[in-house]
Amino acid sequence: MESxxxxxxxxxxxxxxxxxxxxxxxxxxxxxxxxxxxxSQAERLTAYSKVLxxxxxxxxxxxxxxxxxxxxxxxxLLDTLRERLDLTGTKKGCDHGQCGACTVxxxxxxxxxxxTLAVMAQGKEITTIEGLAKGDQLHPMQAAFLKHDGLQCGYxxxxxxxxxxxxxxxxHATTDAQCREWMSGNLCRCGAYPNILAAVRDVAGQxxxx
Amino acid sequence: MDTEPxxxxxxxxxxxxxxxxxxxxxxxxxxxxxxxxxxYNRLPxxxxxxxxxxxxxxxxxxxxxxxxxxxxxxxxxxxTHQNLPKPVKVPDSQVNKGTLNSPMGFFPMMTDEVxxxxxxxxxxxxxxxxxxxxxxxxxxVTIAAEAPVSSYLDPKAQRYVPKNVKxxxxxxxxxxxxxxxxGAPVQLTATYHHATNHHNPMxxxxxxxxxxxxxxxxxxxxxxxxxxxxxxxxxxxxLATEQVRVVTxxxxxxxxxxxxxxxxxxxxxxxxxxxxxxVKLVLSRQQQYTGMGHREEQEQTLRLGxxxxxxxxGIVHEKxxxxxxxxxxxxxxxxxxxMLYALPAFESTYHLAKASVMTSTSTRAPGDxxxxxxxxxxxxxxxxxxxLDPIQIRLLNYAEKDxxxxxxxxxxxxxxxxxxxxxxxxxxxxNPKNGQTRAGNTLVGWxxxxxxxxxxxxxxxxxxxxxxxGHAVVQAGATDLGTGTYTIITQVAADALGLPPENIRFELxxxxxxxxxxxxxxxxxxxxxxxxxxxxxxxxxxxIKLAVRDRKSPLYGAKAADVVMEKGxxxxxxxxxxxxxxxxxxxxASLGDVEGSAQGRYGSVYKEPSVVADAxxxxxxxxxxxxxxxxxxxxHFCEVHVDPELGKVRVTRWVSVMSAGRIxxxxxxxxxxxxxxxxxxxxxxxxxxxxxxxxARYTNADLANYHIPVNADIxxxxxxxxxxxxxxxxxxxxKGIGEISIVGVTAAIANAVFHATGRRLxxxxxTPDKVLDAMRQPV
Numbered sequence: 010m011e012s013x014x015x016x017x018x019x020x021x022x023x024x025x026x027x028x029x030x031x032x033x034x035x036x037x038x039x040x041x042x043x044x045x046x047x048x049s050q051a052e053r054l055t056a057y058s059k060v061l062x063x064x065x066x067x068x069x070x071x072x073x074x075x076x077x078x079x080x081x082x083x084x085x086l087l088d089t090l091r092e093r094l095d096l097t098g099t100k101k102g103c104d105h106g107q108c109g110a111c112t113v114x115x116x117x118x119x120x121x122x123x124x125t126l127a128v129m130a131q132g133k134e135i136t137t138i139e140g141l142a143k144g145d146q147l148h149p150m151q152a153a154f155l156k157h158d159g160l161q162c163g164y165x166x167x168x169x170x171x172x173x174x175x176x177x178x179x180x181h182a183t184t185d186a187q188c189r190e191w192m193s194g195n196l197c198r199c200g201a202y203p204n205i206l207a208a209v210r211d212v213a214g215q216x217x218x219x
Numbered sequence: 220m221d222t223e224p225x226x227x228x229x230x231x232x233x234x235x236x237x238x239x240x241x242x243x244x245x246x247x248x249x250x251x252x253x254x255x256x257x258x259y260n261r262l263p264x265x266x267x268x269x270x271x272x273x274x275x276x277x278x279x280x281x282x283x284x285x286x287x288x289x290x291x292x293x294x295x296x297x298x299t300h301q302n303l304p305k306p307v308k309v310p311d312s313q314v315n316k317g318t319l320n321s322p323m324g325f326f327p328m329m330t331d332e333v334x335x336x337x338x339x340x341x342x343x344x345x346x347x348x349x350x351x352x353x354x355x356x357x358x359x360v361t362i363a364a365e366a367p368v369s370s371y372l373d374p375k376a377q378r379y380v381p382k383n384v385k386x387x388x389x390x391x392x393x394x395x396x397x398x399x400x401x402g403a404p405v406q407l408t409a410t411y412h413h414a415t416n417h418h419n420p421m422x423x424x425x426x427x428x429x430x431x432x433x434x435x436x437x438x439x440x441x442x443x444x445x446x447x448x449x450x451x452x453x454x455x456x457x458l459a460t461e462q463v464r465v466v467t468x469x470x471x472x473x474x475x476x477x478x479x480x481x482x483x484x485x486x487x488x489x490x491x492x493x494x495x496x497x498v499k500l501v502l503s504r505q506q507q508y509t510g511m512g513h514r515e516e517q518e519q520t521l522r523l524g525x526x527x528x529x530x531x532x533g534i535v536h537e538k539x540x541x542x543x544x545x546x547x548x549x550x551x552x553x554x555x556x557x558m559l560y561a562l563p564a565f566e567s568t569y570h571l572a573k574a575s576v577m578t579s580t581s582t583r584a585p586g587d588x589x590x591x592x593x594x595x596x597x598x599x600x601x602x603x604x605x606x607l608d609p610i611q612i613r614l615l616n617y618a619e620k621d622x623x624x625x626x627x628x629x630x631x632x633x634x635x636x637x638x639x640x641x642x643x644x645x646x647x648x649x650n651p652k653n654g655q656t657r658a659g660n661t662l663v664g665w666x667x668x669x670x671x672x673x674x675x676x677x678x679x680x681x682x683x684x685x686x687x688x689g690h691a692v693v694q695a696g697a698t699d700l701g702t703g704t705y706t707i708i709t710q711v712a713a714d715a716l717g718l719p720p721e722n723i724r725f726e727l728x729x730x731x732x733x734x735x736x737x738x739x740x741x742x743x744x745x746x747x748x749x750x751x752x753x754x755x756x757x758x759x760x761x762x763i764k765l766a767v768r769d770r771k772s773p774l775y776g777a778k779a780a781d782v783v784m785e786k787g788x789x790x791x792x793x794x795x796x797x798x799x800x801x802x803x804x805x806x807x808a809s810l811g812d813v814e815g816s817a818q819g820r821y822g823s824v825y826k827e828p829s830v831v832a833d834a835x836x837x838x839x840x841x842x843x844x845x846x847x848x849x850x851x852x853x854x855h856f857c858e859v860h861v862d863p864e865l866g867k868v869r870v871t872r873w874v875s876v877m878s879a880g881r882i883x884x885x886x887x888x889x890x891x892x893x894x895x896x897x898x899x900x901x902x903x904x905x906x907x908x909x910x911x912x913x914x915a916r917y918t919n920a921d922l923a924n925y926h927i928p929v930n931a932d933i934x935x936x937x938x939x940x941x942x943x944x945x946x947x948x949x950x951x952x953x954k955g956i957g958e959i960s961i962v963g964v965t966a967a968i969a970n971a972v973f974h975a976t977g978r979r980l981x982x983x984x985x986t987p988d989k990v991l992d993a994m995r996q997p998v
Contacts, residue, residue, distance in 0.1 A: 084349055092267075092348055097258035098251015100471075102421045103504040107922035110421055138251035151249040155241050158890045162701025163248030164421040164471030170249060186931075193929040196922060198421050198472050199701045200897030201890060202933040 067131050071096065072140025080127045087111045087122035090137060098138035098167045102196070109195030112168035113137050119175035138167035141174070149215060150174045153208035161199035169195045173209040182213035224756050226715075226881075226951045227944065229783070234714035239886035243720070244469070244705040253469040256439040257425035262497035265427075266295050268490045269351040270483065270506060271341035271358050273333045276367035276575040276915035280331040280340055284359035288343060293350035296494045297358060298342040300328045304489050307457030313546045320444075320451045322479035322512055323578040324545035328486065333362055334544050335577045336916040337509020339482060342490050344498065367575035367915035370516055370541040376572035378539065381547035384569045385586075391553065393623065394564030399533025403524025407600055411521070411593040412982040414907030416514040418582055419927055422471020423507045426487035429497040436488055437464045441471070443478045444737025445696050449730045451480040456488060467728040473700040474898070475581035476511040478739040483510055508920035512580030513908065515540045519552060519593040529605045529615050533564035536593070542571045543578040550579075552590030555962070558623050558850070559594060559671055560616035565623075575915045581739065583898055584958035587672055588965070595668035595966030596981065599973065608651065609667055609970065610637050621848035629947035632878035633669065633852040636941055640667065640876040643937055644856040654977030654998065661860040661869075664975025668963035670877070672955070674849035674948050676822035677742040679735025681750035683712065684814045685758050687805040689787070691716050693725045693754075696732040697747045702957055703887030704743055710883060711748045711951065715755030717787030725751075733816060741851075741955025742821050748883060749950040750819030757815030759784045766804045773797050821949045822849060847947045851954040853877035855896060855963050858934075859971040863994050866987030868904055868972055871934050878941040880954035888956055889938045895960025896936065901928045902961075903968040905984050 068077045069086075071094065078093045087104070090096040090113070099122055102110030106124040113122045114136040141148040150173045153159070160166040172195045176182050181191035188209055189202075197205065230236070247253040259265075285297045309329060310321035327339045340360050345351035368375050381389045400406060420441075427439040436458065442448045445465040453460045470477065483500055491498040502510045517540035524532040536556050542548045553567035582588070602612040617634065620627055641647065649665050650656050656663040681695040693712045699705045705725055713720040726732060727747075735747060763782045766774040766789055774782055774789060774797065783792045790798025805813060820828055823845035858872035875892050882888050905926040909918045919925050945952045965983055973979050978993035 081349060083353075084347075088348055091258070092260065095260050096251070097254065097260070100255075100422070101257075101501075102423070103922045105504065105921060105923070107504075108421065138249075142250055147246075147249065154249050155245045158242065158245075158886050160242070160245065160248055160701075161703075161887075161890055161894060162421065162470060162472040163244070163253050164255065164701075166248050167251050189931040189933070193931040196421065196927060196929060198419055198474070198898075198927060199890075200894030200928070200933075202897060202928070202930045203893055203936050204890060206930060206933075 067128055069127065069130055069135060070133070071135045072137060082126060082128050084127050085123055086113070086125040086127050086130050089127040090122060096137050096139055100164055100167055102165065108165070109172060110165050110168040112171040112195065114171060114175065119172050138170060141170065148174065149212050150208065153211045157204045157207040157211065159201050159205040159208040161201055165195060165197045169197065169205055173205070173212065176209055177213045177216055182209050185210060188213070223753065223950060225946060226752050227946070230714050235710045235720050236714045236883055238710065238884065240706055240710055240720060240884055242703065242706045242887065243709045244699065255422055255469045255471055256427060256441045256467060257499060257501045259427050259439045262427070262429050264496040266344050266346055266494060266496050266498055267348045267351045268342050268344045268487065268498045268500040269355045270339045270500070270502070271343060271355045271360060272506060272509065273336060273338045273340050273362060274916070275333055275362045275364045276336040278333045278362045278364040280333065280360060281363045282361035283341065288354040288358040291345070291350060291354040291357065293346035294354045295344040295346065298344070298490060298493055299340065300330055303328050304492050305329070306455040306485060306489065308455050316546070319454055320447045320480050322481060322580045323543060325543070327482050335509065335575055336914070337506065339486060342486060344490060344494050368573065369910050369912045369915040370574050371539050371572035373574065373912065376574060378570050378572045381569060381571050384547055384549040385551050387551045387553065389569050390567070392566045393557065394533065396533040396535045396564040396566035399564040400522050400524035400535055403532045404527050405525040405601070405604065407523045407597055407604070409521055409597055409600065409981055411519045411596065413517045413589045413592065414983055415516040415910065416582060416902055416906050417508055417908050417925060418474040418476035418511070419507065419922065419925065420472030420474055420476065423502045423504055424477070424481065424483060424511050425499070425501040426484045427497065427499045428488035428491040430488070430491055434458065434462050436462065437466065438488060439466045440484055441477050442467050442484070443470065443473045443698050443700060443739050445698060445728060445730050446734045447737050448480050448484060452485065452488065455485050463730070465730045467698050470698050470700050474583045475585065475739065478581055478737055479512070481511050504922060505920045508908065508917050509577060512577065514582035515542070515549065515579035517589060519589070521556070521593045521597050523597050523601065525601055529601060529607055529612050531560055531562050531616050534562060536567045537570065539570040539572070541574045541576060543576055544573050546578045547571055548578050550589060551586035552593065554673070555587040555590040555671060556594045558621055559618065559669060560622070561618045562622050576910070583895065583961045584672055587958070587962045588899070591668065591670070591963045592965045592969070592983065595963055596969050596979070599666070599966070599970040600979065603653070610641060610646065613637065613669055624848065626846060626848045629847040629849045630880065630943045630945035631850070631852055632941045632943050633854070636852060636854045636876040636878055639939055639941060640854045640856045640874050643876070643939060644874040646856060653974045656975070658860060660864070661862050662975040664859050664861065664971040664973065665856070666859070666967045666969070666971030666974055667854060667856045668966035668970060670853040670855060670959050670963040671850050672741055672959035672962055674745070674822045674851070674954055675740040675742050676824045677736045677740070677746045678818055678820040678824055679746050679750055680733035680816060680818050681735070681747065681754045682733045682814060682816045683716070683751060683754040683758050684812050685716055685801065686812045687802050687810065689718060689802060690722045691718060693723060693751055694732040695727055695735045695747050695750055696730055697727045697735050697743055698738045699727060700738055702738065702743065702891055703884060704738065704747065706887055707744060707883040708747055708751055711751050712755065715752045717784060741958045744883060744955050745949045745951060745953035746819050746821035748953055749821065750817055752950055753817030753819055754815045757817050758813050759789070761813050761815060762801050762804055763789060765808055769804065769807060771807055772804060773799055819950060823847070825949045826947060845947070849948050851877065851879040851956065851959045853879070853959055855967040857967050857971050859968060859975055861972060861975045861990060863976070866990035866994070868985055868990060870900055870968060873934055873936040875960065876939045876941060877956060877959060878943050879956045879959065880943045880945045880948060881952040882940045882942070883953060885940065888940065891956050892938045892960040893936050895957065896964050897928050897933055899961040899964025900932065900968065902983060903965040903985060905986065907984050
């Protein structure tokens with residue numbers, strides 16, 4: 010088997026956005042809210058939000074800009090971006106972590122925003138598709154998607170590009186087989202896969218060359 | 220029409236058309252700026268609507284308890300069949316569904332009846348999506364359940380032969396196929412199964428409805444046809460057509476499911492009316508499975524008779540499939556089986572069974588895709604039985620004329636497609652024996668199949684406004700499903716106007732633009748490109764008229780017919796040096812711009828537009844009037860690796876060669892062909908929606924359990940085109956490629972699996988359990 014599909018254990022990993030890590034995180038926050046707070050944790054919480062019941066003002070750093078937004082604890086990062094901040098570049102395809110259309114970067118790691126509560130993303134650096142280009146200068150991954158026609162309808166594209174950027178950074182785009190595997194969390198129904206592969210591998214090649 | 224100019228005449232020298240231009244809408248899509256229908260957030264007072272759907276497949280609503288839901292903060296309204304504003308007209312039979320462009324002869328929430336699981340029974344409206352979703356969860360709808368019928372396989376199902384399915388007679392006969400098969404020296408009979416498939420565009424159905432005034436409705440909808448949706452909404456809501464505006468600037472895939480006005484598209488404006496605020500209604504992924512149709516589960520039995528040499532004598536085809544309680548709907552598989560080869564006799568019968576499901580609907584190459592599975596697997600069987608190469612059996616039965624009517628083809632380059640595909644794939648190295656090739660522990664197989672898709676009739680308008688500064692705005696109310704419409708039309712306009720593509724702005728997806736038919740049936744590229752090209756000719760005609768009457772023009776006094784446009788310059792055909800730039804003519808006439816418009820026609824209506832007036836005239840008669848049969852043709856080749864111990868099938872190599880008239884943009888066209896083939900790989904190997912046989916409810920209605928191909932499933936793919944010159948299909952010589960790309964794909968894979976294993980799998984999808992079962996059977 011191609012061993013490069015399975016990089017060493019110490020290689021950077023994408024945040025898996027799984028139910029387990031979700032429970033761990035939200036349990037942590039909610040647990041703190043219910044239990045007598047430890048001083049250090051209480052301080053950390055205070056910095057973000059004091060109340061976790063009902064709608065609360067929270068501050069999210071998105072694409073380098075701070076946004077204060079009033080959300081309930083149950084509101085996902087995806088719905089906060091799309092419905093509150095009008096950052097509709099991040100797409101909702103399934104709302105269940107099954108399609109990857111909602112992929113954003115949280116602290117540089119690819120993250121499914123539909124499985125992330127907005128409150129969990131406080132104090133973290135969130136990057137969406139709208140924050141990837143520098144003015145009119147496209148990110149190399151965006152330019153590569155255009156060049157290789159790695160898109161048709163465009164609906165999965167923001168998620169593909171965010172995953173693609175992370176995939177290269179993680180070192181998971183060193184061979185075609187490995188790249189295919191590590192881009193398989195992002196579904197594309199138009200079937201642009203060979204072109205998406207070409208785009209991600211192109212950027213991986215540019216990065217490797219320096 | 221003979222007087223109408225054709226692109227190949229006026230633009231003989233190569234230009235932008237045919238170049239691999241990158242998508243002009245690509246920048247908006249890769250930066251997240253492209254606005255889809257659920258993304259119009261800035262409407263004043265916008266509220267969220269969430270559908271509550273039935274868990275029960277058949278029954279009656281006996282109680283609605285809104286108390287808990289109503290108490291939730293932010294809830295604006297709860298609508299049920301008891302208080303929903305009633306439409307003026309609803310589809311309530313298969314007779315009126317056609318005039319309403321409705322996919323079903325039924326509309327939910329008019330009474331207490333429930334006819335399918337997932338049918339909307341209530342709508343909850345709230346200030347935020349979360350409030351609406353939670354309140355919908357708290358809303359209690361009690362349904363007295365009755366025993367449903369789950370499919371044609373249900374013992375309770377009553378099978379019948381319908382009078383008609385989609386305009387095709389329930390029983391059709393050409394010659395005496397029964398006798399031809401019975402008397403044939405070689406006879407094959409096989410039955411093929413096809414699971415329920417769902418389109419699953421990545422963008423779920425969404426409708427945002429905004430009543431700007433009681434007689435002015437704007438709807439942002441996920442539709443493949445803004446004009447069709449406009450017409451339907453106007454009829455159902457009792458408005459004049461112009462009082463409804465439908466906008467679809469970007470569409471996140473369609474594949475046929477967004478071609479129709481489904482219930483939620485009408486429920487959204489009704490809800491907006493009830494609450495007096497703009498409403499956004501988005502289907503959840505789960506609701507998508509019961510909100511916008513599916514490809515029906517079906518079985519086909521194909522009986523084939525041939526001579527000892529392999530020449531077809533007759534085919535008898537029977538299809539059995541599930542339909543809804545209201546409609547006689549089936550994909551018309553018989554079309555391709557009837558026309559693909561030189562077949563002297565054909566008989567087809569459709570059997571239906573009504574079940575507690577919604578009506579199935581158009582899905583990428585409806586009919587031709589599953590029909591080709593049965594036909595192309597049987598042709599493969601015939602080749603093996605006679606010891607012939609699969610390409611040889613197809614050449615032996617090559618149809619030089621349309622066997623259904625004896626007409627010549629408007630163009631057909633299938634032989635070149637076979638030859639090119641075989642060469643690119645290395646087909647000549649194929650081991651003629653099956654089950655003989657191995658790579659390590661896996662069995663290796665090669666398969667191929669023929670693809671074809673008809674040129675459907677369609678027509679539409681376009682407008683071109685050429686500015687004196689050398690820029691132009693081009694408009695047609697088409698939609699771009701991701702197919703590349705934005706890009707190819709920009710290219711056509713660039714050549715037709717002699718301008719660089721960056722000076723063209725093409726606007727689509729809005730009913731305020733010139734109307735054109737839906738983007739479906741692979742008609743949009745040919746129709747819209749022709750409309751735009753002809754609208755540009757209208758601009759030149761107007762400018763030439765001005766020039767020849769203008770004393771200051773070097774063209775003064777010339778005959779209009781002697782003047783041609785060459786790269787934005789009007790000049791004498793015989794003396795190109797005599798002429799001037801269009802901007803000079805416009806400046807002297809103090810014109811800021813000149814506008815042209817035209818109607819483009821695609822298919823047999825191109826040469827015989829008068830035939831359109833007769834609404835009852837069917838496609839066959841129109842084709843007869845035009846004198847040509849019009850189809851695109853192509854071929855797929857593939858290699859599979861089959862793991863005999865795990866039953867896993869992997870596609871490891873793919874070659875598609877297509878001939879579809881003029882290819883406007885090889886880059887976007889290649890993407891479409893790759894996409895169609897991948898869609899077909901899904902159907903072949905993994906896609907199936909399973910309805911519980913007792914509850915008639917889908918058990919796997921999400922993307923974790925309904926498997927569509929992922930990147931790791933897809934091998935290197937090669938796509939080539941055989942260039943065709945077809946003056947009969949439309950002014951541009953274009954045939955569509957969105958659907959032909961999926962036709963034959965499932966058969967090519969099944970044929971490769973047969974070559975690899977020596978086992979013929981006739982039930983889709985070819986999942987590991989079926990492969991393992993087959994491997995246990997003797998060859």
